[in-house]
Amino acid sequence: MQKYYIRDVFSPKLFSSLKHYDKKTLLQDFVAGVIVGVVAIPLAIAFGISSGVGPAEGLITAIIAGFLISFFGGSKVQIGGPTGAFIVIIYGIIQEYGITGLTIATIMAGIILIFMGLCKLGNVIKFVPYPVIIGFTAGIAVTIFTTQMNDLFGLGITDAPADFIHKWICYFQHWQNVNWWAFGIGILSLAIIILTPRLSKKIPGSLVAIIIMTFIAWLLSSFAGVDSITTISDLYELPHGMPAPKLPTLDLRDGQTVLNVIQELFPSAFTIAMLGAIESLLSAMVADGVIGDQHNSNTELIGQGIANLVVPFFGGIPATGAIARTMTNINNGGRTPVAGLVHAGILMLVLLFLGRLVGMIPMACLAGVLIMVSYNMSGWRTFLWLAKNPKSDFLVMIVTFILTVIFNLTVAIEVGLILAIGLFLKRTNEATVIRSFSGELDPTSHNDVRLHGQDLEKLHIPAHTEVYEIDGPYFFGIANKFDEISRRIGKDDQKVRIIRMRKVSFIDSTGIHNLEQLYLRSKSCGIQLVLSGVNSHVFAALQKAGFVKMIGRENIRDHINGALSRAGEIVGEEIPAK
Numbered sequence: 001m002q003k004y005y006i007r008d009v010f011s012p013k014l015f016s017s018l019k020h021y022d023k024k025t026l027l028q029d030f031v032a033g034v035i036v037g038v039v040a041i042p043l044a045i046a047f048g049i050s051s052g053v054g055p056a057e058g059l060i061t062a063i064i065a066g067f068l069i070s071f072f073g074g075s076k077v078q079i080g081g082p083t084g085a086f087i088v089i090i091y092g093i094i095q096e097y098g099i100t101g102l103t104i105a106t107i108m109a110g111i112i113l114i115f116m117g118l119c120k121l122g123n124v125i126k127f128v129p130y131p132v133i134i135g136f137t138a139g140i141a142v143t144i145f146t147t148q149m150n151d152l153f154g155l156g157i158t159d160a161p162a163d164f165i166h167k168w169i170c171y172f173q174h175w176q177n178v179n180w181w182a183f184g185i186g187i188l189s190l191a192i193i194i195l196t197p198r199l200s201k202k203i204p205g206s207l208v209a210i211i212i213m214t215f216i217a218w219l220l221s222s223f224a225g226v227d228s229i230t231t232i233s234d235l236y237e238l239p240h241g242m243p244a245p246k247l248p249t250l251d252l253r254d255g256q257t258v259l260n261v262i263q264e265l266f267p268s269a270f271t272i273a274m275l276g277a278i279e280s281l282l283s284a285m286v287a288d289g290v291i292g293d294q295h296n297s298n299t300e301l302i303g304q305g306i307a308n309l310v311v312p313f314f315g316g317i318p319a320t321g322a323i324a325r326t327m328t329n330i331n332n333g334g335r336t337p338v339a340g341l342v343h344a345g346i347l348m349l350v351l352l353f354l355g356r357l358v359g360m361i362p363m364a365c366l367a368g369v370l371i372m373v374s375y376n377m378s379g380w381r382t383f384l385w386l387a388k389n390p391k392s393d394f395l396v397m398i399v400t401f402i403l404t405v406i407f408n409l410t411v412a413i414e415v416g417l418i419l420a421i422g423l424f425l426k427r428t429n430e431a432t433v434i435r436s437f438s439g440e441l442d443p444t445s446h447n448d449v450r451l452h453g454q455d456l457e458k459l460h461i462p463a464h465t466e467v468y469e470i471d472g473p474y475f476f477g478i479a480n481k482f483d484e485i486s487r488r489i490g491k492d493d494q495k496v497r498i499i500r501m502r503k504v505s506f507i508d509s510t511g512i513h514n515l516e517q518l519y520l521r522s523k524s525c526g527i528q529l530v531l532s533g534v535n536s537h538v539f540a541a542l543q544k545a546g547f548v549k550m551i552g553r554e555n556i557r558d559h560i561n562g563a564l565s566r567a568g569e570i571v572g573e574e575i576p577a578k
Contacts, residue, residue, distance in 0.1 A: 010299050014338070028334065029342060030338075033342025038346065043373070075296075113305030143404065144374040151364055152364055154178065156179070164405050193368065218360060233360065272308070272318045464496060498564070
């Protein structure tokens, strides 16, 4: 049995990177960390506000989670923090369970992520179907866009509905309250964000927009008497330092226990964990392709788990690896986790010393920032590309997209994965073929190899014998195809059935049960079952289940020639040796 070592699943990249660290790398990491820290300021603030908490919570999350993800993570260049993908799920949890519910769900998600890493599930997460990822990512983008209409148009709605349809109904009902000053700031912010990369790709457009629009809003308020532009400080109180950690307090309803709360929040916690795992590992894979490195997916999951386990105690929200910030880090020279630590330090300085300036940022400007984030997340080009792919994949994407927008992310991921698994089983079932032969068997048919360009001699099948070949894996998705064989038993003069399994790569419990039922039904009709070409893995599974003892070792042969010889013995017909 292979031994389990914790170092195999948890080996932070920070420690291995520091073994050959030098001044040149330190300078590169420091510059990259400063730049990505500056880029993260508006995003952390915007994600915190849009999630239903506040700017301070967004910054705290970026500081603590960003530090821990870089310190314990399995990628050299991953930058962690709050992301747009979490906005929908966080907002929904707060609406239903409050801040305490979010804290508990995030802690649970952290534990789930650590467990997934320790169980070496890092590589499994990568196999989430692409249509599901595109579907819920595009759905999240539409939802983020929807949540920003209130601030973009300055409608002043304080109790907007949580669901998509009623939210838009509410917007149209308040359309007469449009604040054109706010709308102008939002549109100008978008224009600056779009145009800045054309002038310089190193300067983040969102930061430029925030600086310019905050200054314009201050001028309008101070000298033009425009006091209708809502800023962050009008809605939120920013702290003057890092909050002290504290335990969450549960306000239990009558008859409710802690276990009830955990059971209710588990689906949301699982969604946070899955979303964090998928986004962080995708980000790490993209980063690997750019820097030519190989991340440790299990360590990355554990690092993400530690971050999400710790940050709620400081009032933070769920965090994960952020693709945009990670790429900013790489493009500016970051090559070790030290850059991520510097990025967290820059955000700490902002929280400690620039709180008053942060409070002056117009909400409409943040709306512009998040609308651009939603556009970049939407992946509309990929959306259109998938429309040209198999209809089943497009169906999975559309269903996931609609469920994300109309219902919630938890339902979307669950249903999307179920649909994708169902389609996978359907395709596998269609790909697995069961053929029958009698009289003679041509070894060169059905992908058998022709040796030296010459036909091999056809094999004689003894009388009263039929050969069935399974071409593909023998699992629960296709096992019932043998019902057809079972129904035919006893309707002719057959005495032997050979099940040729040379192309069966694996077999599950349903397949074994199906074979057992086939053997018992055959035996009751006086027909002997013989297996041919069973590989070592399948044989071990059959032996462990007791099927080898049931059928008899002499009735399981390594090759078709041996199986035909065994059939000849049973029916009393001599088969020439090959």
